[in-house]
Amino acid sequence: MARIDELVEIVREDTPQTDRSYIELDILTDLVVTYEEEHFRIRQNIRLLW
Numbered sequence: 777m778a779r780i781d782e783l784v785e786i787v788r789e790d791t792p793q794t795d796r797s798y799i800e801l802d803i804l805t806d807l808v809v810t811y812e813e814e815h816f817r818i819r820q821n822i823r824l825l826w
Contacts, residue, residue, distance in 0.1 A: 780804050 783801040
């Protein structure tokens with residue numbers, strides 16, 4: 777997460793998708809999303825009591 781924080785400061789909207797920092801940020805964020813989906817999945821069938 778620390779590296780993602782660093783890269784967010786470097787990569788801008790106009791950064792080319794071929795830029796090494798852009799690619800690294802893309803890979804790391806994909807890894808974090810996958811990890812969170814596997815380990816912190818939100819249950820879809822939670823019944824809410826109102």
